[in-house]
Every structure is written in C-alpha cells, then in structure tokens.
Amino acid sequence: MGLTTYIAIYFIVWWVVIFAILPFGVRSQHEDGKVEDGTEPGAPQRPLMLRKVLITSVIAAVLVALLAWTIESGKVTLDMFPMPFDAKLYDLK
Template sequence: MQITSIIAIFGLIWVMCAFVMLPFGVKTHDEAGIVKVPGQADSAPANFRPWRVVLRATLLATVLTALFIANYDQGWIKLDDINIFPSPPER
C-alpha cells in the first residue's frame, strides 16, 4: 500500500472519529450549573475542549488505521467474508 493511500485512509478515519468523539465529555450550561446567556441554545456546550477531541480522534484513528493496514496486508477479513447477499443457487 502506498503512503499516499495510507494518509488518505487515515484522514477519512480521523474525520469519522472526530465526529464520533464530539459529544463525549461535553456538558450543557444546565448540567454544569452555569448561567446561560440570553438567547443561547439549551444544548450549547459549556466546556467544549477542541484539543481534547483532536487528541482522542487522533489516537483512535491511529489504532483503526493500523488495524485496517494490517488487515489489508494479512487478509484476515476479505470481501467474501462480509458479503451479505449470497450467490444465487445454481440450476
């Protein structure tokens, strides 16, 4: 596998992991006991830490990319293993 392919796969997995990690550890103003600004949405985060999301997404994406590359090289799970549509019976 080429390095450019690995970087592209890592980038795709990283974006997916970042979106998955966004809601973890975030509290609203009501949950944190902080007074809301007039006109503020009830669901607005009170303690959003973007660097924590970046760190968690990077760690998870690194592990998942390493597993993807290992599977690509070793062939643990192939396309035939996850085919949900079986071949039609022969006549």
Template sequence: MRWQSMLAIYFLFWAFSVFLVLPFGVRTAHEAGVELVPGQAESAPHSFSAVKVMIRTTIVATVLFVLFYLNYVFGWVTTDMLDWAHR
C-alpha cells in the first residue's frame, strides 16, 4: 500500500473517530452546577475543549487504523469471507 493511500485512509478514520469521541466527557450546565444562560438548551455542553477531543480522536483513529492495516497485511478478514450472497 502506498503511503498516500495510507494517509488518506488514516484521515478518513480520524474524521469518523471525531463523531465517536464527541459525546464522551461532555458535562451539561446542570451537571457542572452552574446557571444556564438565558436561551441556552438544558442539554448544551458547559465547556468544550478542542484539544482533548483532538487527542482522543487521534488515539482512537490510530488504533482503528493499525487494526485496519494489520488486517490488510495478514488478511484476517477478506472480501471473500464477507460475500454471503454468492456462496
């Protein structure tokens, strides 16, 4: 696999992992024990740390990409194994 392909696939894993990571560690104003701003939804997060999200996303994406690459190298799951319609 070329390094450009690996980089593109890693970027896709990273972009997907953002949506996996975003809900974790979120605290609402009620959970943080602070007053709501007028017009603020009760479910809105109290604070947001982009650095924490990026670090967590990078860790998750790296683990998923390593598993993907190891499967690519060793062939643990192939397309023939997943083709249930033509058996």
C-alpha cells in the first residue's frame, strides 16, 4: 500500500482513539463542587485536551505502524480473507 493509504488509515484510527480517550480523567464542575454561574454543571473542570491529543497521536501512530509492518511483511494479505461474493465460496457458476 502507498503512503497516502497509510495517512488515511492514520486519520481514521486517530479519530477512533480520540473518542475512546476523551472520557478518561474528566471531572465535571458539579463533581468538584465549583459550578461557575452561566455554565453547564456537567462541563469538564479541566479537560486536558493537549495531553489527550498527544496521547492519541502516539497511540494511533503505533497502531498504524504495527498494521503497516504486518501488511508490508506479508504476514497478512488480502487473499487470506474471503470476498463477500466469491464464486468459489458460494458454489456459484
């Protein structure tokens, strides 16, 4: 696969990981007992977004690197997976 494909895969993996990481370590204003006037009590006190973005970037890079190594080394090929409408698989003639 080409570099563009791996960049696209990284983009998709990054977004999946960021949504998995977002809830970790979040405390709402209500939980801390410091609700500011005019704000939602469930709003995060300190979302720590920069830290989460950096952690997400590292995790996504490692996952895509492992995927790229697996594919480029030949350990996994597309031929290993049955195609949905393969004539041999469904005895279609």
